[in-house]
Amino acid sequence: QKEVEQNSGPLSVPEGAIASLNCTYSDRGSQSFFWYRQYSGKSPELIMSIYSNGDKEDGRFTAQLNKASQYVSLLIRDSQPSDSATYLCAVANSGYALNFGKGTSLLVTP
Amino acid sequence: DGGITQSPKYLFRKEGQNVTLSCEQNLNHDAMYWYRQDPGQGLRLIYYSQIVNDFQKGDIAEGYSVSREKKESFPLTVTSAQKNPTAFYLCASSIALLAGPPRGTQYFGPGTRLLVL
Numbered sequence: 207q208k209e210v211e212q213n214s215g216p217l218s219v220p221e222g223a224i225a226s227l228n229c230t231y232s233d234r235g236s237q238s239f240f241w242y243r244q245y246s247g248k249s250p251e252l253i254m255s256i257y258s259n260g261d262k263e264d265g266r267f268t269a270q271l272n273k274a275s276q277y278v279s280l281l282i283r284d285s286q287p288s289d290s291a292t293y294l295c296a297v298a299n300s301g302y303a304l305n306f307g308k309g310t311s312l313l314v315t316p
Numbered sequence: 317d318g319g320i321t322q323s324p325k326y327l328f329r330k331e332g333q334n335v336t337l338s339c340e341q342n343l344n345h346d347a348m349y350w351y352r353q354d355p356g357q358g359l360r361l362i363y364y365s366q367i368v369n370d371f372q373k374g375d376i377a378e379g380y381s382v383s384r385e386k387k388e389s390f391p392l393t394v395t396s397a398q399k400n401p402t403a404f405y406l407c408a409s410s411i412a413l414l415a416g417p418p419r420g421t422q423y424f425g426p427g428t429r430l431l432v433l
Contacts, residue, residue, distance in 0.1 A: 210358070238416035242424075249406055249424040250359075255417040294358070298416060303374070306358035 208233040210297050212307035220315055225282040227310050229295030232276070239271060239278045240296040243289075244309065250294055254280070285314045318343050320425035322407050327430045329394065329401060337392045337428045339407035347413040348390040349422060352376060353404040365390055366413040394430065402432050 209232040219225045229239075238257040242250035256262045256269040256278065268281040278297075282289055292309040299305070320341045329335045341348065347366055351359040361374030365384040379398025384390055390409075394401045407425040414420030 214356070238420065240417075240421070249427045252421065252423060255421055257416055296359075298420065303361055303364075304359075304422060306360075308356060308358045 208236075208297075208299065208305050210295055210305045210307040212293075212295050212310045214308060215311035216313045217310055218313045218315060219285050221285060221287060223285050223314075225285045225289065225312055225314070227280040227282075227293050227295075227312065228277060229279065229297075229307055230277045231295075231297045231305070233297070233299050233305075234273075234276065236273075236276075236297045236299045238298040239269070240298070240304065241267075241269060241278075241280045242294040242296060244292045244294055246291075253293075282312075285312075287314050287316055290314050320407060320409055320423060322405075322425040322428050324428060325426070327428055328433050329430060330433050332396045334393055334395050335430070337394070337405055337407075337430070339390045339392065339425060340388055341390075341407075341409045341425075342388060343409060343411075343423070344387075345409035345411050346387070347410045347420075348384070349408040349410075350374075350380070350382065350390070350392045351406040351408065353406060353427075359406065362392065364413070401430055404429050 241253045244250045254269045266283045270279045294309045295307040296304040323338045349364045350362040363382045365371035381393045408422040410422045411419040
């Protein structure tokens, strides 16, 4: 079974702080990694994708990938209350399918 | 506006009834997918399709059926054989059936919430 693990949270951070969301995966053959944001009752929306070791930045978001340690993380700088949502980590292996974690709930408090 | 549409937003199923969830995309994507999400759970793949008239079972296909007669459309039927159908159903599409970005990046429709009466 190819597992994708996330801490369910909730992760609570004050407004303006950095939120750090982590994801580990079991399949060493995994090639690509995605972060989706899902507001309550809504569908997931893509935030970022990453497939090379290191950091990838897009605005306030930074994805970090370490294939040797089999983890991927998402940093949200200057967190806003509107960032409060569940963040899903998805991992693609050599096939087509995405394996999703159960998500981490983030709460940004004013 | 390009995107993925799903209808209805809410659907109620009676015991023994088959119901069909609609998914349409105008992104010119070849690959389409159906996922099921239960509360507090990750998304689980039901079916996927790479091209018209071809589709494959995912991890939890039992009790479901699909068709792909047009590139833009990928309807999902929840049959009476699915004993626990209450869930949030998500349709997704990608440019191609690939694992990686950008062509394999999956985008989601707004979802259909299915409830059992």
